[in-house]
Amino acid sequence: MSIFSEVPAAPPVAVFKLSADFREDDHPQKVNLGVGAYRTDDCLPWVLPVVKKVERLIVEDDSLNHEYLPILGLPEFRSASSKVALGDDSAAIKENRVGGVQALGGTGALRIGAEFLRRWYNGVNNTATPVYVSAPTWENHNSVFADAGFKDIRPYHYWDAANRGLDLAGLLDDLEKAPEHSIFVLHACAHNPTGTDPTQEEWKKIAEIMKRRNLFVFFDSAYQGFASGSLDKDAWAIRYFVSQGFELFVAQSFSKNFGLYNERVGNLTVVAQDSDNLTRILSQMEKIVRTTWSNPPSQGARIVSKTLNCPELFAEWKGNVKTMADRVLLMRDQLKSKLQALGTPGTWDHITQQIGMFSFTGLNPKQVEYMIKEKHVYLMASGRINMCGLTSKNIDYVAQSIHETVTKCPYCVTESLSVL
Amino acid sequence: MSVFCEVPQAAPVAVFKLSQDFNNDQFPNKVNLGVGAYRTDEGKPWVLPVVKKVEKIIVHDDRLNHEYLPILGLPEFRSSASKIALGDDSSAIQENRVGAVQCLGGTGALKMGAEFLRRFYNGNNNTKTPVYVSAPTWENHNAVFANAGFEDVRPYKYWDAENRGLDLAGFLGDLETCPEHSIFVLHACAHNPTGTDPTHEQWKMIAEIMMRRKLFVFFDSAYQGFASGSLDKDAWAIRYFVSMGFEMFCAQSFSKNFGLYNERVGNLTIVARNADNLKRVLSQMEKIVRTTWSNPPSQGARIVAITLNTPELFAEWKDNVKTMADRVLLMRAQLKAKLQALGTPGTWDHITEQIGMFSFTGLNPKQVEYMVKEKHIYLMASGRINMCGVTTRNINYIAESIHETVTRVQ
Numbered sequence: 001m002s003i004f005s006e007v008p009a010a011p012p013v014a015v016f017k018l019s020a021d022f023r024e025d026d027h028p029q030k031v032n033l034g035v036g037a038y039r040t041d042d043c044l045p046w047v048l049p050v051v052k053k054v055e056r057l058i059v060e061d062d063s064l065n066h067e068y069l070p071i072l073g074l075p076e077f078r079s080a081s082s083k084v085a086l087g088d089d090s091a092a093i094k095e096n097r098v099g100g101v102q103a104l105g106g107t108g109a110l111r112i113g114a115e116f117l118r119r120w121y122n123g124v125n126n127t128a129t130p131v132y133v134s135a136p137t138w139e140n141h142n143s144v145f146a147d148a149g150f151k152d153i154r155p156y157h158y159w160d161a162a163n164r165g166l167d168l169a170g171l172l173d174d175l176e177k178a179p180e181h182s183i184f185v186l187h188a189c190a191h192n193p194t195g196t197d198p199t200q201e202e203w204k205k206i207a208e209i210m211k212r213r214n215l216f217v218f219f220d221s222a223y224q225g226f227a228s229g230s231l232d233k234d235a236w237a238i239r240y241f242v243s244q245g246f247e248l249f250v251a252q253s254f255s256k257n258f259g260l261y262n263e264r265v266g267n268l269t270v271v272a273q274d275s276d277n278l279t280r281i282l283s284q285m286e287k288i289v290r291t292t293w294s295n296p297p298s299q300g301a302r303i304v305s306k307t308l309n310c311p312e313l314f315a316e317w318k319g320n321v322k323t324m325a326d327r328v329l330l331m332r333d334q335l336k337s338k339l340q341a342l343g344t345p346g347t348w349d350h351i352t353q354q355i356g357m358f359s360f361t362g363l364n365p366k367q368v369e370y371m372i373k374e375k376h377v378y379l380m381a382s383g384r385i386n387m388c389g390l391t392s393k394n395i396d397y398v399a400q401s402i403h404e405t406v407t408k409c410p411y412c413v414t415e416s417l418s419v420l
Numbered sequence: 421m422s423v424f425c426e427v428p429q430a431a432p433v434a435v436f437k438l439s440q441d442f443n444n445d446q447f448p449n450k451v452n453l454g455v456g457a458y459r460t461d462e463g464k465p466w467v468l469p470v471v472k473k474v475e476k477i478i479v480h481d482d483r484l485n486h487e488y489l490p491i492l493g494l495p496e497f498r499s500s501a502s503k504i505a506l507g508d509d510s511s512a513i514q515e516n517r518v519g520a521v522q523c524l525g526g527t528g529a530l531k532m533g534a535e536f537l538r539r540f541y542n543g544n545n546n547t548k549t550p551v552y553v554s555a556p557t558w559e560n561h562n563a564v565f566a567n568a569g570f571e572d573v574r575p576y577k578y579w580d581a582e583n584r585g586l587d588l589a590g591f592l593g594d595l596e597t598c599p600e601h602s603i604f605v606l607h608a609c610a611h612n613p614t615g616t617d618p619t620h621e622q623w624k625m626i627a628e629i630m631m632r633r634k635l636f637v638f639f640d641s642a643y644q645g646f647a648s649g650s651l652d653k654d655a656w657a658i659r660y661f662v663s664m665g666f667e668m669f670c671a672q673s674f675s676k677n678f679g680l681y682n683e684r685v686g687n688l689t690i691v692a693r694n695a696d697n698l699k700r701v702l703s704q705m706e707k708i709v710r711t712t713w714s715n716p717p718s719q720g721a722r723i724v725a726i727t728l729n730t731p732e733l734f735a736e737w738k739d740n741v742k743t744m745a746d747r748v749l750l751m752r753a754q755l756k757a758k759l760q761a762l763g764t765p766g767t768w769d770h771i772t773e774q775i776g777m778f779s780f781t782g783l784n785p786k787q788v789e790y791m792v793k794e795k796h797i798y799l800m801a802s803g804r805i806n807m808c809g810v811t812t813r814n815i816n817y818i819a820e821s822i823h824e825t826v827t828r829v830q
Binding site: 008047051065111122147216286287 | 423
């Protein structure tokens with residue numbers, strides 16, 4: 001008898017199951033449009049040239065050792081990261097009311113922020129504070145906040161499936177109706193999975209209500225620079241909210257824009273009212289970090305820090321980021337053109353209107369199933385595709401597959417393809 | 421008005437505050453015997469030569485990239501790490517009932533194990549299961565389990581201050597009287613902070629009671645190889661418990677024995693009854709990892725995996741570990757000899773009887789305060805010193821300071 005005999009088997013995480021199925025597939029033309037990582041036009045992972053360069057610098061630097069980092073992380077990483085988000089000229093930084101907690105990727109930053117809020121926001125240990133996440137959102141948001149102890153995680157209106165765009169009215173309405181002090185997880189740019197961001201005017205409306213109704217702003221920023229190719233453009237929303245005087249959190253990830261997925265480089269930027277509040281907040285963050293991972297890993301933070309703090313490397317990095325963003329934009333453009341050229345039913349403007357790594361194609365679950373089973377093109381059940389999975393070699397096959405799927409299987413109400 | 425105006429200032433972590441005070445001290449002969457990291461005889465951090473070598477191998481290997489690791493970590497790291505703990509000839513491994521979760525150092529491994537147990541051990545979400553930690557223990561044990569949701573974290577008798585040794589009777593008494601299914605955090609070797617480990621015979625007694633009373637075994641193994649210089653010797657207790665048929669967890673840290681403190685290299689080894697149970701356990705571990713750090717960092721795990729899986733590098737590593745262990749043993753022998761030569765009141769055998777990085781000197785809080793304030797020798801309020809902070813240059817000053825302290829302050 002095992003003490004674990006009652007432990008149930010947990011279902012696998014969907015996006016990894018998709019990749020596992022893809023790997024097992026023998027079909028010569030298979031395409032993986034699932035997991036969110038950048039691919040070159042040869043469909044290979046890409047270690048950024050600037051990263052390769054800095055890794056060599058680090059290994060040759062005999063002044064570096066492996067002593068524990070401070071609990072809150074590498075100081076030069078934390079400050080450079082927050083600066084990238086808030087801008088070089090950030091008044092909040094000058095006012096000494098911005099701090100950072102080096103964390104394990106975007107996930108770790110969200111988790112530490114959530115743990116802090118559960119303990120100290122809206123009362124002490126107030127697990128009843130509602131946490132709002134967009135409908136849809138990254139599949140892990142809900143669980144991160146739930147595991148941090150929040151009991152009431154709710155969706156806010158976001159994606160308008162009928163019009164394939166932002167459901168602004170629904171979003172604003174949820175903001176007006178949410179209990180005061182509710183926490184809202186906002187995607188800073190390149191919304192995952194829809195690729196649909198509010199416009200600047202729409203952000204202003206969102207901010208106005210959040211300010212008036214005392215709602216807590218928690219940005220998730222995983223694609224800065226990657227979305228438009230410009231760090232500043234992609235940070236506009238964050239900077240606008242800071243300029244409006246919000247105290248807020250930003251969970252930053254450097255997984256995508258540095259291609260450092262497996263070194264777990266993240267930063268929780270904390271914008272407080274003043275340095276006294278900031279000091280107390282960071283002291284409590286230390287306690288939370290200490291019981292989770294004690295202190296963070298060095299390698300990725302060193303790479304990012306060296307890069308951000310050295311003008312030539314910083315410029316080279318921005319060039320690398322633009323390379324990635326530009327390839328994605330090119331694929332968007334070409335996919336839309338091809339679908340239009342094929343006369344595929346429906347409108348496909350959303351492919352170029354959406355931004356970042358992902359596109360919400362609008363394919364329904366049955367169509368997705370057809371794409372996978374019949375065409376060996378792997379995408380999420382939600383219809384989300386990773387644009388990075390498209391290359392000049394497979395884009396025709398993907399376009400044709402979408403065309404075939406949509407024409408043969410518009411509603412796919414039955415299993416049999418002979419009945420339409 | 422800030423939404424955070426009610427947030428209180430948290431007290432700093434003691435061991436880091438100590439280092440900070442040390443850093444701020446201008447006294448020329450100051451000594452830091454606080455935080456637990458290895459130092460060379462020059463008082464400097466030491467990047468192991470094998471680590472430096474492997475880091476260069478990694479940076480020049482163009483086949484490597486930075487794609488996400490699997491949620492449970494680098495496979496070749498997980499298996500070689502578990503093998504190190506359980507032994508090359510481990511039948512449990514051969515029986516496919518040993519699994520692992522790559523974690524963020526020993527802390528991360530303890531955290532993942534604790535989160536799992538809180539959810540799935542002794543009922544569902546049973547936060548009332550008592551968790552026993554030794555008195556004294558590493559200062560973070562209590563908080564890790566408490567933050568994982570356990571409401572009842574208690575001490576088990578361990579250190580006999582009067583006799584400066586293990587309180588075996590107290591320990592066994594706690595094992596006999598605690599509620600069934602209680603969780604016990606055991607130090608695999610080089611107990612932190614006392615440096616005092618049970619003997620083989622004593623471990624056998626502990627295991628007998630734990631098996632009979634269905635207590636859960638959770639080993640904390642942060643010093644394998646570092647304690648005695650031998651990986652196998654330092655893993656004896658873990659392997660004995662496995663051979664007795666326990667299902668158990670072992671939180672492994674490679675911070676000390678690889679000197680990779682800041683890359684956060686750890687492994688939670690799970691020994692289950694059979695492969696089926698193991699599979700279900702690991703599937704739930706994935707869920708817990710996913711909401712904490714998603715997937716673990718690569719660099720440190722790569723260094724350890726390449727080293728453990730390459731015979732020449734493995735041999736070189738064992739040698740580097742022995743270098744560290746031997747220096748500590750030398751300092752222990754010399755410190756005791758000097759205190760005896762000075763005729764310092766008290767007995768000092770415990771300095772060489774204790775094992776690992778730390779020594780529980782037996783200095784009381786007032787004496788510790790004197791050491792810090794008057795002699796600028798920084799040690800923990802518990803009287804714990806890090807032997808690695810002792811060098812041929814400062815050992816005389818340390819011995820004389822202890823002598824002065826013990827004679828002047830009661």
